[in-house]
Amino acid sequence: MNPEPHAVALGEYHAAAQAQPNIALVKYWGKRDAELNLPVVGSISITLDSLWTRTEVRFVPGAVQDRVSLNGRSDESVTKRVVACLDLLRQRAHIDWGAVVDSRNNFPTAAGLASSASGFAALVYAGGRALGLELSEAELSILARRCSGSAARSVLGGYVEWTRGQLADGSDSAAHPMLAADAWPLRVAVAITSTAAKQVGSSEGMRRTAQTSPFQAAWIATQETDLAAARSAILTCDFDALALVSEHSCLKMHALAMAAQPGLLYWNGATVECMHRVRTLRQQGLPVFFTVDAGPQLKAVCAPSAIEKVKAALREVPGVLDVLDSGLGAGAHAIALGALEA
Numbered sequence: 001m002n003p004e005p006h007a008v009a010l011g012e013y014h015a016a017a018q019a020q021p022n023i024a025l026v027k028y029w030g031k032r033d034a035e036l037n038l039p040v041v042g043s044i045s046i047t048l049d050s051l052w053t054r055t056e057v058r059f060v061p062g063a064v065q066d067r068v069s070l071n072g073r074s075d076e077s078v079t080k081r082v083v084a085c086l087d088l089l090r091q092r093a094h095i096d097w098g099a100v101v102d103s104r105n106n107f108p109t110a111a112g113l114a115s116s117a118s119g120f121a122a123l124v125y126a127g128g129r130a131l132g133l134e135l136s137e138a139e140l141s142i143l144a145r146r147c148s149g150s151a152a153r154s155v156l157g158g159y160v161e162w163t164r165g166q167l168a169d170g171s172d173s174a175a176h177p178m179l180a181a182d183a184w185p186l187r188v189a190v191a192i193t194s195t196a197a198k199q200v201g202s203s204e205g206m207r208r209t210a211q212t213s214p215f216q217a218a219w220i221a222t223q224e225t226d227l228a229a230a231r232s233a234i235l236t237c238d239f240d241a242l243a244l245v246s247e248h249s250c251l252k253m254h255a256l257a258m259a260a261q262p263g264l265l266y267w268n269g270a271t272v273e274c275m276h277r278v279r280t281l282r283q284q285g286l287p288v289f290f291t292v293d294a295g296p297q298l299k300a301v302c303a304p305s306a307i308e309k310v311k312a313a314l315r316e317v318p319g320v321l322d323v324l325d326s327g328l329g330a331g332a333h334a335i336a337l338g339a340l341e342a
């Protein structure tokens, strides 16, 4: 055992949780309220299983400061966001104690792999348990959303829809389960084409897009059609229909962002080569489609029977550094204290 320097009696304002990144098939891009992270559109995602964030939170009665470490290091911008999230939990519990937070990712942080989604879903889950708050899935999703929009979806597993909601306070903008992971166990190959942190974060990218992209109104106006198509594809497990709407939503989101001023270009050459490779595989009869978020990694979603061929094909693309592989998994859940390492 490797005792943590801050280890205390089990269960004393102390809990640990795991959450996994999610990948949007119908994308979220744009906020109707930046403070509350309320989206201009609903979105649909799948939660992964083999990539994870594990987080331990311990509130210390009487402590006045938070201590935060991510992958064994402390970083000012990460700490700021974590403290803001802890503040929401403290408000809820009517306490003002500082906390010690230790979080680990088993995949590259901040490069378009949704580390903030798994990170904040794990943090609200562990923090809520440490304080003995009995939060429903919807309440956890709303708290996670306030810390990072897409984290709302990582609270849940399998196929998930995050509803836009209409209310100004955001109480109707939470994620809901659509279909369990094992009801349609698709696989995901993630082609890593760069490990550098992205230059323009999603909040800044969304703000710039809303202010300057001529396609913003069309983006909002057409989202409901895509959501309806994806819902129906998921509920009937129709791979071809899901492929069509997912690639469409991905390319539409990037076209919207590229048309901002200055334009947002999250792809590199290898990302584009991977898109072509995936389409070629599909033309050859393999059930696979791609999606890309605010970063250069390409995610290829496929039927389980296709995963080895998809991984091998992506590995051959020049500029691909590594290919990760995941199934679909559960939502945020408790883990044993001291179980942060793989």
Ligand code: PMV
Binding pocket: 023, 024, 026, 027, 028, 029, 043, 114, 116, 117, 148, 149, 150, 151, 202, 203, 293, 294
């Ligand atoms: O919630 P954020 O700030 O991680 O933004 C997520 C934006 C995309 O990943 C590009 C799309 C999505 O729906 O996850």
